[in-house]
Amino acid sequence: MELVLQQALNGALLSVFYAVMAVGFTLIFGVMGVLNLAHGELYMVGAYVVWLTYAQGVLPFPVAILAGAGIVAAIGIGMERAFFRPMRAKPLMGLILSVGMIFILQVFVATTWHVGLMKNISPAIKGSVRILGAIAPWQRLIVIPAAVALIGGLWFFLRRTKQGQSLRAAAQDPEAAALQGISIDRTGMMAMGIGAALAGTAGGLMAPIMRVDPYMGHTALIMALMVTIVGGLGSIEGAMIASLIYGFMIAFITGYFPQEICSPATMAIIAGALLMFIVLAVRPRGIMGRA
């Protein structure tokens, strides 16, 4: 029972983490029609900002996360201006340019702060609670409400504000939106800024829990891709549903798969990749994607 609950807690944590990553990724795709493969690297930069500022005692934890989100949003907006806007007619070239960005960001971080050293970040909120026998450190627990608040905020922004509605209009039909006087340049920049800021925040929130290194974006990108595809490319609701499926699936496979056959953490990603492949082959538009 305790083990089940422990895995359920892990599943909830992973779900919200995947949701924050995938929602940003899918928002960028929905509005701009480009797959930003450097999304994992934006997440990595967010984690590094927290390491540089909070772990070195410069800023308190929440401020460090905000600083990370701001810096990453600036990088994202820069990418939109430099790469995605000129390549709007050629989305595959936009994707290839984001591959170039992966290399640049990884090398920049690796050479500036070096790879070998483990970046240990002590938890900002110490202690833990016991819930029915399962142990939940506060640092992990706090991620859940923070992520839910972020996604709730985005939801409110997209549904209830004029800016958010223009974003959704541009996602639905860029030409019609442009005819209504919505600037496609502006919506692209907003989507990229928000999507990148979400990735940066996810990096900051996860920095004390995960191992911080220049290549941590790799796994984060794979998870965001799988969740986004299963949810349906461009669909925020789909990404949220799929992140719940993935979060709990990964947590339970990691917890229960027999070690002797295959390492459980690896098995979990194999299952995730196969699920994504099956969805792509059978129903490419995913759970909620438009046909």
Place this chain on the structure above:
Amino acid sequence: MPKIRGGYLGLGILFAVMAAMPFVLAEYRLTTVLLMLIWIIVAVSYRLLATTGEFSLGHVVVMGIGAYASGIMGRQMGMPFWISAPIGGLIGAGFAAATARPLFRMKGFYFLLGSFALGEAIRLCFRGFKFPFGGEGGYWYIPTPSIGSFTFDSTFSYFYLTLGVAAACLFVLYRIDQSRIGKAMVAIHSQDSLCESLGINILGYKTLAYIVASFFAGIAGALLAHYMTTASPPQFSISVMLPVLVWVIVGGVNTFWGPIAGVFTLYSIQEQLRGVLAEYMPMFYGIILIAVVFALPGGLESLPARVTEWRRARRERLGAVG
């Protein structure tokens, strides 16, 4: 048919120059050229699939399938390299044949992502399953190829083995490129609905391109595994796939020579930067990739045509003045 003859001459010169390398270069540099030959096979076979318009992110995983298959058969069953390597290629091709149907239901982005998911699942099987793949540490003690009592255990001898295999592979790939089949594959890329109306079986050609490309990737993987005597999961990860994509994009996919030019150019730069700037290498890859996409969208292969055009324009300008 002078153009075709020119192509064979080009291949002949390329391999003649390569054959002289062991007498010119120090041994550690020779290793680089050897690996470059293997990557040329990978890049040229990758182009075959790319000409049909679909970019795969699973090509180096197919290479891994060839590497593991040939390695396991060599060590576990004592099979000689000359049999296990072609079988490795055939297993790669068989994998392609088995996965072509679901994969080609996808197009564009979806194909890219589907090939990535499938490739990552296979690669993680190499990492996760200790039996038979050796798990995270990889598969070790893959035997070195030999004929009778002669083993190809020096870089010098293995270089000529690689050169021979690469020459054979590129010859066949060039034949395919020049044949009607190769031309149909290129036509699919630019005009797929027109092709369909002319009765060209698009799915059939795409599947064929994928199977043939996978066969050669498998052979290249076997060459790599028997040289290294190991096969390990990181050798076939996305961080290895992305440079292949960069070579092919930087070189260009419209002609047979584009990917070769891409591998050759970037490998040479990499070799010059070795030592001091090695850790910056991926960043140069990124910058070169971005520069090519913006400044030279046709890749390096479009450079001669561009230069000719520029010179003609200049001549005309001068003519107008005079």
